[in-house]
Amino acid sequence: MAKLKPYAATDANLLAHGLAPAMRWLIAVALDGSTMTYGELGTKLENEAGFSTIFRTRLGFVAGVLMHTIQQVAADAPLINVLVVNQKDRQPSRGAGPFMAKRFGENQLEREDSKQRLPRLWERSFKRAAGEVYKLSATEWADLYRRVFGTPLNADAIERDRRERKRGTEKDGIPTGRNYGAGGEGPYHKALRLWVKDNPGMVDKAFSAATAETEVDLDSGDRIDVVYKLIDRTIVVEVKSRISNEIDLRRGVFQCVKYRAVRQAMDVRDNVAVEAFLVTENELPGEIAALVKLHGIRHLLAPLERN
Numbered sequence: 001m002a003k004l005k006p007y008a009a010t011d012a013n014l015l016a017h018g019l020a021p022a023m024r025w026l027i028a029v030a031l032d033g034s035t036m037t038y039g040e041l042g043t044k045l046e047n048e049a050g051f052s053t054i055f056r057t058r059l060g061f062v063a064g065v066l067m068h069t070i071q072q073v074a075a076d077a078p079l080i081n082v083l084v085v086n087q088k089d090r091q092p093s094r095g096a097g098p099f100m101a102k103r104f105g106e107n108q109l110e111r112e113d114s115k116q117r118l119p120r121l122w123e124r125s126f127k128r129a130a131g132e133v134y135k136l137s138a139t140e141w142a143d144l145y146r147r148v149f150g151t152p153l154n155a156d157a158i159e160r161d162r163r164e165r166k167r168g169t170e171k172d173g174i175p176t177g178r179n180y181g182a183g184g185e186g187p188y189h190k191a192l193r194l195w196v197k198d199n200p201g202m203v204d205k206a207f208s209a210a211t212a213e214t215e216v217d218l219d220s221g222d223r224i225d226v227v228y229k230l231i232d233r234t235i236v237v238e239v240k241s242r243i244s245n246e247i248d249l250r251r252g253v254f255q256c257v258k259y260r261a262v263r264q265a266m267d268v269r270d271n272v273a274v275e276a277f278l279v280t281e282n283e284l285p286g287e288i289a290a291l292v293k294l295h296g297i298r299h300l301l302a303p304l305e306r307n
Contacts, residue, residue, distance in 0.1 A: 009054040019066045020149045021049045026080050027141045028161035030133045034266045037087045060095040073147045078132040100125040127269040131231050137211045188241035196226045196279050220262045233273040242281035253291045
């Protein structure tokens with residue numbers, strides 16, 4: 001017997017009971033540097049928020065009203081609604097046009113047919129908006145959520161939403177996240193990972209203004225040690241501590257290759273660079289240094305003595 005859904009998919013119910021969970025899920029998507037299709041949003045509202053069947057054409061209404069609601073308390077908030085996209089082209093529908101028009105001063109985007117008539121401007125504006133959304137930190141999103149809905153969104157809830165959106169049902173033998181072995185993460189690796197997360201400007205001066213996160217899960221099930229997010233690029237960082245041997249370092253190179261490719265595939269901005277950095281506490285042997293150069297990975301030799 002089908003489980004009775006408490007909410008009919010009326011406009012009133014979607015406004016009263018759909019906006020808060022939608023923003024929470026989109027925050028998880030934003031922090032992961034990805035997107036959510038209209039179908040995925042509808043399925044989550046039906047299965048997790050208790051709505052009866054929602055016609056997928058109504059999901060643009062939910063995304064748009066959510067953004068209007070956010071702008072009532074923060075007029076300059078990034079356009080998180082643009083992360084709700086069509087399955088085929090991975091771009092938002094026409095309802096996003098007026099929001100982008102106002103934010104970027106592109107009045108032509110106000111037209112209902114602007115997506116079809118001005119595809120280059122539409123795509124460029126969408127990717128610019130997505131870049132602004134991806135730049136915000138979890139703390140900033142949590143604060144904005146509290147201001148909009150008057151209820152807290154703690155770090156544990158955000159991480160839970162991020163894990164849930166990647167959780168599969170098939171047991172394919174691929175471990176989720178990083179496998180540190182029976183002893184867990186070692187103290188040297190942890191210390192280096194946290195130093196890299198807390199000091200983006202020490203890794204590269206150009207990263208000083210970056211939003212930094214550590215232990216970031218990818219949609220592939222892998223976990224990146226550190227991710228730096230800037231408006232115009234994303235940097236994935238793998239760290240190898242002073243006890244890493246040549247096998248560890250070689251693996252680190254190919255982890256960088258994989259993480260960069262997956263993160264790029266997740267990002268809707270195909271013209272925005274995803275860079276890879278390998279941070280070590282030891283000099284690279286010649287063979288590893290050659291691999292790093294061959295695959296376009298940047299390397300930093302971190303100081304052993306750090307404040």
